[in-house]
Amino acid sequence: MAVTAAHWGRPRSAVFVVGAVAVAAAIGVVAVVSPILAIAAAVGGIAVPAAVLRPKLVVHLLVVSIYAEALAIGGVTVGRLVAPLALIAVASQLVNAPARLSGARTTLRFVGAYTVMAAVSLIWTASPDGTLFALGSLAIALVYMAAFAVLVRDLADVRKLLWTVTISAVVLGLWWIGSYAAGVDRFSTGAGDPNFLAAFQAIAIPLVLALAASTRDGAVRAALYGAIAIIAASVIATLSRGGSLTLLAEVLALAAIPSAALFRSRARKAAFFLVAGFALVMFLSVAGGALSQRFQIGFAQTNIAGSRGDLWMAAWHGYRQHPVFGLGDGGFKAESFQLRSETPGVNLPFHLAFRLRPGEYVHNAYLGTLTELGPLGLFLFGGILVATATSLIRTSRRARAAGEAFLRSVANGLLVGLLAFVVASMLLSSETARTLWLIIGLSLALPSMVPTGDAEGEAA
DSSP: OOOOHHHHHHHHHHHHHHHHHHHHHHHHHHHHHOHHHHHHHHHHHHHHHHHHHOTTHHHHHHHHHHHTTTOEETTEEHHHHHHHHHHHHHHHHHHHSOOOOTTOHHHHHHHHHHHHHHHHGGGTOSOHHHHHHHHHHHHHHHHHHHHHHHHOOSHHHHHHHHHHHHHHHHHHHHHHHHHHHTTOOTTSSSSOOHHHHHHHHHHHHHHHHHHHHTOOOHHHHHHHHHHHHHHHHHHHHTTOHHHHHHHHHHHHHHHHSOHHHHTSSHHHHHHHHHHHHHHHHHHHHHHHHHHHHHHHHHHHSSSTTTHHHHHHHHHHHHHHHSTTTOSOTTHHHHHHHHHHHHSTTOOGGGGGGGTTSSOOOOSOHHHHHHHHHHHHHHHHHHHHHHHHHHHHHHHHHHHHHHTOHHHHHHHHHHHHHHHHHHHHTTSSOOTTOHHHHHHHHHHHHGGGGSOTTOOOOSOO
8 A cells, every 4th residue: 555645644644743741741850950941942942853854944033133233141242142043054055955145156255255364363362362352252253144045045035034124124113113102212112222223224224115116006005104214213213323324425335326336217206205205304392302412522532533532543543553464353352451551642630440341342343443453354344345245236137137126225224234334333343233134145145146248338
């Protein structure tokens, strides 16, 4: 007698049920000892098999982790918890199908050289512990990059990913707006660093725009424009001066970009600016006073950059002491107070509260890289940004020539998001920020989605 699927289904279902009951019982026992370990075991029991069997699901978890960076289990941030799952998912995907990374050589060379230099800086670092921590953050960032590059394989994957970005950014935006309306201090919202999250929100806007451009349903497109209005308003709600400047730079870039490159038509571009502008004006009427006050405080200070200016002077002082190879990756933070105490013009009393703390970052990705890895390190970091931008421009051109409007919009949206990152990084130590490595990863994945045999088109 032939063995049917039904015959196999019953014993397999029974084994699954027995296994699930056994795992549940084990988690119950662990919960008596440690609730945190029980949570970790429950997540691992579900997430690890999912990462192996459905690896593409992991990229959505990575996006959520970017916007939920403040959440931690047992003192470990979500990003550090999901990175191993992403590594498992990438390995599982590569076992089943090879990576498709056409045209990725230049970007990967810069990434590889930058990583090697950061690792080698352990030899001369001023803070071995700081360098090891920084290398851990870089390793996680590389895992994020690999996951987006390998697991996002077609335009359907891209579309789903952009929906996850949209939903995550809207939820975070509503949280920030609600916290502001409730009078919660910007550093006490529980959502994380307001300056970083303002940058994350700004970077999400052109990605949501790319999704809206591909939507034929007018109601859905209007809803996406409304989502962008919420996201933009949340940037103001963080009261982040850097976030507001990043948003302004992004708006100018979106105004300058050709309508067909990201909006599909002039009418849609006008509709977007009308909806988003109205929402921003309404929210600025409420939050504009508090934001203006923060700018006035900055202008009233002797150093217009405030405490950041002190850190920049100290970083430059540290670089001049180590002009070739720098302090080592992650080396500035441990030495920050000592360097400020040696730097003329620093308002040292303001920083006394940080003396017993681990230290402060440079709050400028470019100066920070120069201080910690020297001119070569800054060149390699800049090379990563330029190579990523070049790849996105090339993809946009090829997509235009091939008639792939959605792919073109996504490439241009990522390019505008990269510009927002470049601006935000003037006030943030963002070298390993997950949003950057999301953009890099997608820039590696997109070229293989362009139909082959098409000549490159004109400029995006």
